[in-house]
Amino acid sequence: MPKPYLLARPSGLYVRFRVPRDLVPRLGFGSIVRSLHGLRGDAARLSAALQGVALSEAFARLRKGAGMADVDVKKLLESAQRAAEDGSLREWTATGVRVGGVDFGTVTTTGRRDTLDFIETMKAAAEMAREGLPMVFPSAALAAPVAMPALSALQGEPAPLLSVEIANHVADLEQRELSPDTITESKHSLRLLLGIVGDLPVDQIKAKHLRAFWEGVRWWPALATVKPKYRRLSVAETIAKGKEENVPVPSRHTRNKHRQRLSVFFNALVNMDVIPRSPLKGMGSEIDTGTELETGRPFTPEELKQIFAPEHFVPWAKHLPHRWWGPILGLYTGARVNEVAQLYIDDVRQVDGVWGLFVWKKDRNQKVKTKSSIRFIPLAQPVLDAGFLEFVEDMRKTGHPRLFPHLPAGTRKDGKPNGLGYGRQLSRQFSVYLRQFGIEKGTAFHAFRHTLATALAEALVPTSTIALITGHASKVSVSVLETHYIHIADVKTLPERSVALAKFRPEITIQSYGCCQFEKSMMEPSSLHL
Known part of the structure; x- marks a missing residue:
C-alpha cells in the first residue's frame, strides 16, 4: 500500500502518496496530493489510510492493463451518482478529473440535475477515450450549468495546483x-x-x-x-x-x-513544460548587496582578555576538548564554527613543512558554505605552542576519526541529518559563556572571524590573502570533491599566508594543553558521534 504523508497547509491537512516508479511514465506524475477536508488527528489518519488502500487497488488494476478511464472515472461516477441519488449534497465537487490523456481539473456541480448532466458527459468522454475517438461532447451536456474549464483547456492538460507542484518540487529536491x-x-x-x-x-x-x-x-x-x-x-x-x-x-x-x-x-x-514562462521573468534582478558590510563585529581587545583569562576559560573549558580548542582555533584561523566543529583528525596535516587545517567536504556530514570555503589554513605559532598537535595525537590514539567526537551533527526525527551541522552545540555553549562578560546577544563565535580579518586588514595584509585564510569569495574555484591536497593547500601562497597570520598578535595568553588534562571519559571512543 502506498504510504500516506500528511501535509499541513494554511487551508488544512492534505495527504500525499508517491506513485510507484513503474507507473510514473504511464500516469505522467510522480505523486498524488489530496485534501483531507478539514479532518484532524485520528480521523485524518484513518481517511489517509483508506485512500492508500484505494490507491493500492487502483495501481494493481493499472498493472493488469486497466486504463485511467476504467480506474479514475468509475470511482468518480460512483461518487457523483451517490450524491445525486441520496440528495444529501446540493453541491458536489471533484478535483483531478481525468479521462484518457485529458485532465478536466476541478469540477463543481450544483443540484441534482447538474450532477446527472455531468455524469452523462463523463460517460460519453470515457467511452470515447476507450475507443480512441476524439473528444466530442453532447450539446445538451455542454449546455448544463456545470462549472468546468473552457473548451480550449480541453485541448491539453490544465496546469496542476500550486500545492501539488510544491509537493513534487520538494520530492525532487530530496531525490x-x-x-x-x-x-x-x-x-x-x-x-x-x-x-x-x-x-x-x-x-x-x-x-x-x-x-x-x-x-x-x-x-x-x-x-x-x-x-x-x-x-x-x-x-x-x-x-x-x-x-x-x-x-x-x-x-x-x-x-x-x-x-x-x-x-x-x-x-x-x-x-518540465508545466508553465510557458516564469512569472518572475520581467520583475527585475536580485537586490544588489555588493556594497553591504558583512553583519557582526570583532571582539574588542578587552573582551578577548576576558574570554581567555585563565580564571574564566579554564573552569569552563577543561572538561570538554571542543570548548578548549574551538575558541582558540576560531580566533587564530578565522574559521566558521561549523568548520572547526566538523574537523577530522586527518584534516590536520603538514604541507610543505607547514602544519594546518584542511576545510572541505570529504567525510560524512561535513559541509562547506561555498566553493571558496574550501581551503588550507596554516596554524599560527601560538596554537602550536599551546600543544594542539599533542592533542591531535592523543585523539588519534582513541581510534575515533573526528577531532571533537562529542559534538553531534544533529538529526531529525527520522534519524537523518537535520542540516545544522556539528557546530550548533559549540556555538550555543560559547554564546552562553559570553553572556557573563556582558557581551550583547548576537555577538558570538563568528566574531572571531571578524576579529582576525579586521586585525590583518589593519596590518596592511592584502585583501586577497585574507580571503585565502578566511575562505571569503575569491576568483579561485575548487571542486567540492577535490582530493589533491597540494592543490587545495595552494603551496605558492603558503608563505604569504603564514607571514600574514604571524602579524596577528592579540594581547592574550593561551593556556597550554599540558595544564589541562581532560577527563578520561572525554577521550574514550565509547558513546562518541560520527
Whole structure:
C-alpha cells in the first residue's frame, strides 16, 4: 500500500502518496496530493489510510492493463451518482478529473440535475477515450450549468495546483539529495507563497501574485517558524501579527534568498513544460548587496582578555576538548564554527613543512558554505605552542576519526541529518559563556572571524590573502570533491599566508594543553558521534 504523508497547509491537512516508479511514465506524475477536508488527528489518519488502500487497488488494476478511464472515472461516477441519488449534497465537487490523456481539473456541480448532466458527459468522454475517438461532447451536456474549464483547456492538460507542484518540487529536491538546509529553506519560501497567493493552478500565478508575496515577506517576523507565539498561526495570521508588531524589514540577503528559491521552483516548471514562462521573468534582478558590510563585529581587545583569562576559560573549558580548542582555533584561523566543529583528525596535516587545517567536504556530514570555503589554513605559532598537535595525537590514539567526537551533527526525527551541522552545540555553549562578560546577544563565535580579518586588514595584509585564510569569495574555484591536497593547500601562497597570520598578535595568553588534562571519559571512543 502506498504510504500516506500528511501535509499541513494554511487551508488544512492534505495527504500525499508517491506513485510507484513503474507507473510514473504511464500516469505522467510522480505523486498524488489530496485534501483531507478539514479532518484532524485520528480521523485524518484513518481517511489517509483508506485512500492508500484505494490507491493500492487502483495501481494493481493499472498493472493488469486497466486504463485511467476504467480506474479514475468509475470511482468518480460512483461518487457523483451517490450524491445525486441520496440528495444529501446540493453541491458536489471533484478535483483531478481525468479521462484518457485529458485532465478536466476541478469540477463543481450544483443540484441534482447538474450532477446527472455531468455524469452523462463523463460517460460519453470515457467511452470515447476507450475507443480512441476524439473528444466530442453532447450539446445538451455542454449546455448544463456545470462549472468546468473552457473548451480550449480541453485541448491539453490544465496546469496542476500550486500545492501539488510544491509537493513534487520538494520530492525532487530530496531525490537529488540536496543539503537539508537547501530543502528546508525551499519549503519555507514555497509555504509562504502558497499561504499568501492561495492554491491556484500554477499557470495562473502572475506578477500581481508575486507582488502580494513580497508584501507578505515584508511583514514576516524573523524566526517566526521557531518562536512559540507564532507556532499555531497560519501564514496569513503570522503576517497580520507582523504588521501589528511593526516588525523590521527583512534584510536584502533574506529577500534575495526567497527570490532564488522561487526562481528555482518556477524555472523547473518551465523546463518540465508545466508553465510557458516564469512569472518572475520581467520583475527585475536580485537586490544588489555588493556594497553591504558583512553583519557582526570583532571582539574588542578587552573582551578577548576576558574570554581567555585563565580564571574564566579554564573552569569552563577543561572538561570538554571542543570548548578548549574551538575558541582558540576560531580566533587564530578565522574559521566558521561549523568548520572547526566538523574537523577530522586527518584534516590536520603538514604541507610543505607547514602544519594546518584542511576545510572541505570529504567525510560524512561535513559541509562547506561555498566553493571558496574550501581551503588550507596554516596554524599560527601560538596554537602550536599551546600543544594542539599533542592533542591531535592523543585523539588519534582513541581510534575515533573526528577531532571533537562529542559534538553531534544533529538529526531529525527520522534519524537523518537535520542540516545544522556539528557546530550548533559549540556555538550555543560559547554564546552562553559570553553572556557573563556582558557581551550583547548576537555577538558570538563568528566574531572571531571578524576579529582576525579586521586585525590583518589593519596590518596592511592584502585583501586577497585574507580571503585565502578566511575562505571569503575569491576568483579561485575548487571542486567540492577535490582530493589533491597540494592543490587545495595552494603551496605558492603558503608563505604569504603564514607571514600574514604571524602579524596577528592579540594581547592574550593561551593556556597550554599540558595544564589541562581532560577527563578520561572525554577521550574514550565509547558513546562518541560520527
